[in-house]
Amino acid sequence: MxxxxxxxxxxxxxxxxxxxxxxxxxxxxxxxxxxxxxxxxxxxxxxxxxxxxxxxxxxxxxxxxxxxxxxxxxxxxxxxxxxxxxxxxxxxxxxxxxxxxxxxxxxxxxxxxxxxxxxxxxxxxxxxxxxxxxxxxxxxxxxxxxxxxxxxxxxxxxxxxxxxxxxxxxxxxxxxxxxxxxGGFSFTVNEQLRLYLVETAEKGMHWMRLTVEGTAGHGSMTNQDNAITELCEAVARLGRHTFPVRITKTVRAFLDELSDALGVELDPENMDETLKTLGGIAKMIGTTLRNTAQPTMLGAGYKVNVIPGQATAHVDGRFLPGFEEEFLSDLDRVLGPRVKRESLHSDRAVETDFDGALVEAMQSALRAEDPIARAVPYCLSGGxxxxxxxxxxxxxxxxxxxxxxxxxxxxxxxxxxxxxxxxxxxxxxxxxxxxxxxxx
Structure with missing residues (x-):
């Protein structure tokens, strides 16, 4: 043998x-x-x-x-x-x-x-x-x-x-x-077409600390200058705020490809129904239509019967390429004058065109392994x-x-x-x- x-x-x-x-x-x-x-x-x-x-x-x-x-x-x-x-x-x-x-x-x-x-x-x-x-x-x-x-x-x-x-x-x-x-991950449209999303752009970031100063005091007493109350109201406004739709070059290209794949005209101002058809990737795509700011952490106080003199919150802010100044202006308007905003880490948004020999190499490599593959550009909501x-x-x-x-x-x-x-x-x-x- x-x-x-x-x-x-x-x-x-x-x-x-x-x-x-x-x-x-x-x-x-x-x-x-x-x-x-x-x-x-x-x-x-x-x-x-x-x-x-x-x-x-x-x-x-x-x-x-x-x-x-x-x-x-x-x-x-x-x-x-x-x-x-x-x-x-x-x-x-x-x-x-x-x-x-x-x-x-x-x-x-x-x-x-x-x-x-x-x-x-x-x-x-x-x-x-x-x-x-x-x-x-x-x-x-x-x-x-x-x-x-x-x-x-x-x-x-x-x-x-x-x-x-x-x-x-x-x-x-x-x-x-x-x-x-x-990028390079697939989204199956139907038996004849699978889109592979290639990242050509990504949002910029502003990780920030928000601080409100108030008047410290005894927890049993009325206090009209409670830092926690003021901060929570500002954070709630921000968390519920919807920034305006802003269509960047990359997002426009992706929506055009998606429109062609689905055989429907897409309205960026009314994407709720379309996003439902995208399954898991809807979370990524939906947040590339506008700037976002998500409260992620809160901190204040050290004892239950002491009103603290300061309250803080942390926010994860993301802005689209070309819209950083608008994002910061909107942010300050929503937060109001009592809130001090401090940058903890920031980085720019980036974007490149979906063309050239490298893109052609992606297309050919994908199609060689998946005949129904089509590479398309998209914007990443993170960094x-x-x-x-x-x-x-x-x-x-x-x-x-x-x-x-x-x-x-x-x-x-x-x-x-x-x-x-x-x-x-x-x-x-x-x-x-x-x-x-x-x-x-």
Missing amino acids: SESKPAQVTAESEVTEICRDLIRIDTSNYGDHSGPGERAAAEYVAEQLAEFGVEPQIFESAKGRASTVVRIEGEDRSRPGLLIHGHTDVVPANADDWTHHPFSGEIADGCVWGRGAVDMKDMDAMTLAVVRDRLRTGRKPPRDLVLAFVADEEAGGVYGARYLVDKHPDLFEGVTEGIGEV TDAKSFQDLGIRCFGFAPLRLPPELDFAGMFHGVDERVPVEGLQFGARVLDRFIDAC
């Missing part, structure tokens, strides 16, 4: 286990350096790549806050390089809320479960699996690839992408284009490390390809309970990413 040969190792066969390995490394980012940091993940990434002879570098911006960067030599080194970036930190998770432990990397119901499964250790795993396979088989990319697995994206990127851009810009010398999160890399003149897109089952609430996976990614989606993404690298 002849002995069976061991199965050939490929990107497709490795990607799931790499994703599980990364999820098992707890890189929770609490935003205050109290978490475990990303050092263990940075070392894991470096080991996975160093196995095939390249020399990744680990950069630690603060204790435990580590990023890994490596340049993979291309066939034609005279061409501009391509950046593939992903963050290794994740938002925290409470295990008691989850069906499967958030740091177990459990496989169940055809999915890999865990914190970071879609945000964004799935793309980290795809990138590692594809590059490892190319190094293993001696397939050079057409041009240099710079891989950056960075820290701290979930808290604004100060200790990750921003640190690298400010302190080590030479790492990205000659790089003109890049891909990262959040990514693209904001930092664009400061180096790198034209960035969100392209982390995933073919998703129509019933999966993909948008709900981001920072949500029971975050998970389909195994078949990971394998599909690895195949598409490999084809994309060849095509660009």
Whole structure:
């Protein structure tokens, strides 16, 4: 009897286990350096790549806050390089809320479960699996690839992408284009058409603290200058406020594509019915029609019978490209004169055109694996490390390809309970990413 040969190792066969390995490394980012940091993940990434002879570098911006960067030599080194970036930190998770432990990397119901499964250790795993396979088989990319697995994206990127851009810009010398999160995921329209949303724009951010000063006093006495009352009224006004619809270039392009796909005329001022047809991605698309400001934290007082002299709130503000000044003006008008607004972290909105050879490479790679695929541009309601890399003149897109089952609430996976990614989606993404690298 002849002995069976061991199965050939490929990107497709490795990607799931790499994703599980990364999820098992707890890189929770609490935003205050109290978490475990990303050092263990940075070392894991470096080991996975160093196995095939390249020399990744680990950069630690603060204790435990580590990023890994490596340049993979291309066939034609005279061409501009391509950046593939992903963050290794994740938002925290409470295990008691989850069906499967958030740091177990459990496989169940055809999915890999865990914190970071879609945000964004799935793309980290795809990138590692594809590059490892190319190094293993001696397939050079057409041009240099710079891989950056960075820290701290979930808290604004100060200790990750921003640190690298400010302190080590030479790492990205000659790089003109890049891909990262959040894009390349599918939305099934019907049996003849599947849209893949590629991020070409993202909202800017203003994370802020609101403060109201009042008159402190005894809790048993009447107080017409209660800081908590004044702040809560302002926060309630803001939380219920609807900012006006503002259609940017990217949103207009997406709505035109969606209108064509659905065979209906879309009115941006009356999108409620259309959004209902979009399933999980409606959460992403709906918030790209206008600026938003969501109250997220409240703080005041230290004892039940003491009226505090100060009350604070935190707000997550997001503005569309070209509408920052209008957003801040509207914000101050809604809050009123008693509220002091303090910026905690801000970053610009970014936008690029949906054209060029890189977009064509995305289209061709997707269609090769999914004949009914059509790539379309969209605006991300959140922010990514693209904001930092664009400061180096790198034209960035969100392209982390995933073919998703129509019933999966993909948008709900981001920072949500029971975050998970389909195994078949990971394998599909690895195949598409490999084809994309060849095509660009």
